[in-house]
Amino acid sequence: MSKNVSAVKDFTKGLWEQNAVFKQVLGMCPTLAVTVSAINGIAMALATTFVLVFSSMIISLIRKLIPTQVRIASYILIIATFVTIVDLVMKALFPELSKALGPYIPLIVVNCLILGRQEAFSSKNGVFRSVLDALGMGAGFLLALFMLGGVREILGSRTLLGFQVLPNLYEPWLVMILPAGAFLTLGLLMAYFNNREINKKTKQREAILQKHLSSKQSPAVEGGEA
Amino acid sequence: MELFLIFLSAAIVNNFVLAYFLGICPFIGVSSKLSSAVSMGMATTFVMTITSIVTWLIYHMILIPFNLEFLQYVSFILVIASLVQFVEMFIKKVSQPLYRALGIFLPLITTNCAILGLALFIILREYTFIEGIFYGLGAGAGFTLAISIMAGIREELDLADVPKPFQGAAITLIVAGILALAFMGFSGMISV
Amino acid sequence: MNTIVKMLITLTIVGVISGGLLSQISNWAEPKIEMNRKLETERAIFLVQPEAKSYLKIEEADFELYQVFKDENKSESIGYALPFEGNGFQGKIRLMVGVNVDLQQLVGLEVLEQVETPGLGTKVTEKPFTNQFIGLTANPIVNWTKAEANKDKSEIQTITGATISSKAIVVIINDGLSKLRSTVENGEAK
Numbered sequence: 125m126s127k128n129v130s131a132v133k134d135f136t137k138g139l140w141e142q143n144a145v146f147k148q149v150l151g152m153c154p155t156l157a158v159t160v161s162a163i164n165g166i167a168m169a170l171a172t173t174f175v176l177v178f179s180s181m182i183i184s185l186i187r188k189l190i191p192t193q194v195r196i197a198s199y200i201l202i203i204a205t206f207v208t209i210v211d212l213v214m215k216a217l218f219p220e221l222s223k224a225l226g227p228y229i230p231l232i233v234v235n236c237l238i239l240g241r242q243e244a245f246s247s248k249n250g251v252f253r254s255v256l257d258a259l260g261m262g263a264g265f266l267l268a269l270f271m272l273g274g275v276r277e278i279l280g281s282r283t284l285l286g287f288q289v290l291p292n293l294y295e296p297w298l299v300m301i302l303p304a305g306a307f308l309t310l311g312l313l314m315a316y317f318n319n320r321e322i323n324k325k326t327k328q329r330e331a332i333l334q335k336h337l338s339s340k341q342s343p344a345v346e347g348g349e350a
Numbered sequence: 351m352e353l354f355l356i357f358l359s360a361a362i363v364n365n366f367v368l369a370y371f372l373g374i375c376p377f378i379g380v381s382s383k384l385s386s387a388v389s390m391g392m393a394t395t396f397v398m399t400i401t402s403i404v405t406w407l408i409y410h411m412i413l414i415p416f417n418l419e420f421l422q423y424v425s426f427i428l429v430i431a432s433l434v435q436f437v438e439m440f441i442k443k444v445s446q447p448l449y450r451a452l453g454i455f456l457p458l459i460t461t462n463c464a465i466l467g468l469a470l471f472i473i474l475r476e477y478t479f480i481e482g483i484f485y486g487l488g489a490g491a492g493f494t495l496a497i498s499i500m501a502g503i504r505e506e507l508d509l510a511d512v513p514k515p516f517q518g519a520a521i522t523l524i525v526a527g528i529l530a531l532a533f534m535g536f537s538g539m540i541s542v
Numbered sequence: 543m544n545t546i547v548k549m550l551i552t553l554t555i556v557g558v559i560s561g562g563l564l565s566q567i568s569n570w571a572e573p574k575i576e577m578n579r580k581l582e583t584e585r586a587i588f589l590v591q592p593e594a595k596s597y598l599k600i601e602e603a604d605f606e607l608y609q610v611f612k613d614e615n616k617s618e619s620i621g622y623a624l625p626f627e628g629n630g631f632q633g634k635i636r637l638m639v640g641v642n643v644d645l646q647q648l649v650g651l652e653v654l655e656q657v658e659t660p661g662l663g664t665k666v667t668e669k670p671f672t673n674q675f676i677g678l679t680a681n682p683i684v685n686w687t688k689a690e691a692n693k694d695k696s697e698i699q700t701i702t703g704a705t706i707s708s709k710a711i712v713v714i715i716n717d718g719l720s721k722l723r724s725t726v727e728n729g730e731a732k
Contacts, residue, residue, distance in 0.1 A: 149519045152374035153463040160660075194549045196460075197431055198556050204424040205560040211566050212420065216574035219582070227470050230423050234463040238373055280660075298661040302534065303369050307527030311520045319515035362634070418569035424560060538657070539629065 134253050138260030144237045145268035145310075146317055151237035154228050155269060156306040162285050165273030166266065167221050171214070171229060173262025175206040176238050177255055180246040184254035187247050199242045200233070207233045237265065275309050276300045353484045361490030363537055366464050367496040368530040373464030377497055380458070387493065387501035390458075395490025397434060397459050397539075398468055402486030404429055405469040408454050408481055426469045434460045464493055499529060569596040583608075587623040590640030590650030594620060603725050610640075618641055625654065626718035630710040633657040635666075637714055639675075645723050648684075651715070656707075663707035671708070674698040674717070683716045 144150045154172065159165045179202050190198050211229045214222040222229065232238065239259055246254040277283055280300030282290040299305045366372045373394070380390045405426050413419055438456045442449045459465060468489050472482040502524055513519050585607055594610035608623040621643045624681040633676050635656045640649035646724055653667040665671060675690065678684065681696050691699040700708035 126499050146459060149378060150375075152378065153371045153467075157371040158372060190552055191545060191548050193545065194553055197428070198552060200427050200431055200460075201424060201553070201556050201560055202428045205564060208420060208423050209567055211423070212571040212575075215578070216571040219575075219578040227467065227474060230470055231372075231425055231463050231467055234461050234466050236461050239461055292639050298659075299531070301660040302530070303371065304527045304530035304534065306371070307523045307530055311516075311523030314520040314523065315513075315515040318518075318520060322514055329731065420564050421561060424557075425563070 131253065131256060134256040135263075138262070138264040139259065139267065142261075143264040143268060144261055145265065145272075148237075148240075150240055151235045151265065154235060155272065156303075157228050158225055159269055159273035159276055159306060160280070160301050161277040161283075162270055162273040164221075164224055165269035167218075168225060168228065169262065169266035169269040171210050171225075172232050172235060172265055173259070174210055175203060175232055176241060176262050177258040178206050179203045179238065179254040180241060180254040180258035181251055183242050184246040184249060184251045195247065196239075196243075199239060199247075203238055203242075203245055204233045227298070237261065243293060270312065272306070272309055275303065275313070275341055276305055280305060353481065356481055357484045357488035357491070358487050360497065361492035362475070362533070365492045365496055365533055366467065366489050367493055368526070368533045370467065372467040373493055374463050376458060376462055377493075377500060377526070378519060381497050381500040381522070382504050384498065384505055387398075389496050391490070391494025393456055394459055394462060394464065397430075397437060397456075398465060398490040398493075399483060400433060400437070400483045400487045401430055401465050401469055402472055404433060405474060406477075406482045408471045409473055410479075422473070423466075426466060430465050430469070431460050454466040454473050464489065496529070500526065503529075583625070586625070586638040586652050586654060587640075587653045590638050591621060591623050592650065594623075598678045605721060605725075607722065607725070621649055622722060624722055625717050626714055626721075627655075628710065628714035628717060630656055631658050631663050631704075631706045635707075635710055635714060637711065637718070639715055639718055641719065641722060645719070645726060646679055646681060646694065648675045648678045648680060648715070651711075653711075658704070658707045662701075663704045665701050665704050666711055671701055680715070680719055683719065684712050686712045 138144070140147075142148060145152075145155050148263075150171070152178075154168050156167045177200070182202055183199060207230060210232070211222070214229065241258060245257045249257070274284055277285075278289055279297050281296050282288055282294060297305070300309065360366070364370065367374065367377050376390055376394070381387050408425055409422065413422060413425065418425075434456055437450075441456075467531060468486055472485055475485075477485055500522070504522065507521065507525070516524070562649070584597075587610065588594060591597075591610040593612065595612060596614050596616050597608045597610045598616055600609055602606045606625050610621055610623055611620055612618045612620045620644075623639045624639045624641060625633055625636065626639060629635070633656075635658070636654040638652045638654055641647070642649055651672045653672070656664065658664050658665060658666065675684075675698065678693065678698065679696055683696065685695060685697045686700050687697045688700055688702075688705065691697040698708075698712065
């Protein structure tokens with residue numbers, strides 16, 4: 125039972141609790157660069173997830189065979205191999221998308237998110253858990269990129285996934301499609317989530333305090349609790 | 351003249367950090383103190399210049415003649431990783447003070463996307479060998495400039511009363527956004 | 543010593559496997575990528591030469607150049623399609639220009655690649671701007687004006703807020719035209 129719980133945990137922690145972009149501030153280059161539109165964000169996240177899952181799988185399989193001194197070099201080699209595969213396949217099957225993402229596909233190699241997961245998780249855990257962890261991290265990355273791309277696309281070109289969602293009356297904010305817009309949007313989104321977290325914590329603290337106070341008012345309960 | 355324009359274009363107009371989003375990790379991670387930011391910038395510039403030389407040679411002398419272009423990413427990243435290692439050993443031997451200043455930043459450079467990005471851009475834009483070197487120098491200078499400005503601002507920010515939700519990465523990103531807007535003013539100045 | 547050998551062996555094995563795998567995949571993908579590239583060029587050629595039915599790459603020219611024909615069996619030439627690139631406001635602009643057979647009149651213009659400012663410079667890729675070049679006589683070159691364009695003076699009107707991008711397009715076209723004319727006159731392409 126507890127094994128199942130921890131397996132679920134391996135997956136879900138990447139979604140939000142340890143979200144690569146919002147919480148760990150990893151993988152910033154692709155996050156900021158390609159999120160001009162939601163579809164680009166999705167494509168980038170899927171490509172990254174593919175590389176992440178397969179390199180996690182291979183690395184956790186052979187983790188005991190690799191001498192520690194060449195650990196990082198071997199990881200990078202494996203990651204670069206999968207990135208090249210993604211790049212070639214995308215160029216062959218989805219030329220438009222591959223053009224839109226341009227040089228940021230090869231740059232998945234140096235996405236700190238991927239190397240970070242190998243170092244922190246796959247090199248220490250079995251295949252099953254590593255793949256789950258990679259899937260979770262990838263899903264969290266997808267969520268973040270979709271959010272960022274969505275906001276920028278709606279405000280910057282009135283559309284979401286190519287469909288017009290804001291009326292023509294609304295004058296698109298060009299800044300959203302420019303590099304500056306990427307920084308500003310991500311900064312504001314982060315601040316928003318921080319704010320929610322802070323509010324939640326304050327509320328929790330207040331609730332605990334309340335409980336504490338009310339229990340003090342009735343001293344007949346047990347002593348030595350605090 | 352052409353070379354100087356390539357240098358300026360990479361350093362200012364198409365700044366790696368603020369226009370291409372390359373090297374954001376150290377830009378946010380190592381920009382809290384001006385002195386360490388400058389050191390990081392120097393170390394990166396150094397590695398960038400050497401990278402542009404070595405990867406150009408590998409691509410044009412080995413990969414193209416043997417039709418191995420598909421090994422581009424694998425070979426570039428390996429070269430960069432070993433280069434960084436080598437530079438670290440070299441600096442350690444030659445100059446202890448320099449090593450103390452740059453040492454801790456060097457391993458970080460391997461996963462700095464700006465380096466691999468630089469190598470890829472040089473191939474993509476079909477620069478010649480000399481142009482590539484100047485492009486590398488310019489990109490390094492641009493990175494140093496961006497990260498130093500950022501660190502300067504952040505040192506001031508420490509004294510400011512930043513609202514709680516914005517503290518940390520959020521305010522850094524917003525400052526970066528404003529910097530990117532300011533750098534847009536340079537666009538069109540040179541077209542290379 | 544032992545560790546060094548082990549390190550080398552590991553890295554070699556990983557490298558060999560990775561290289562083998564990649565060469566397989568690259569063999570599979572390469573023809574498809576080539577095909578995509580060809581289709582893209584083809585699409586652009588027929589966009590700038592709407593009356594053309596077939597085309598031929600002119601190998602003698604020292605730049606990329608296509609001759610287009612009115613019919614399938616390449617007997618009657620109706621002009622040229624010329625991919626040409628130059629500097630825009632922020633980076634390279636790549637165009638496909640359609641020119642008629644006497645090298646005076648432009649038939650069509652398509653912007654293939656550009657990195658201009660979104661919302662301003664990117665307007666040069668849109669129909670209101672590119673349509674100005676259709677049927678324009680470049681005698682001897684294309685000129686630009688900020689006011690209403692006079693077609694008799696080979697003029698096009700630049701876009702407000704994107705003057706530099708508009709001018710860049712004109713300059714690229716003129717460069718391309720002069721190269722095309724000298725090549726054709728030297729008889730390298732007929």
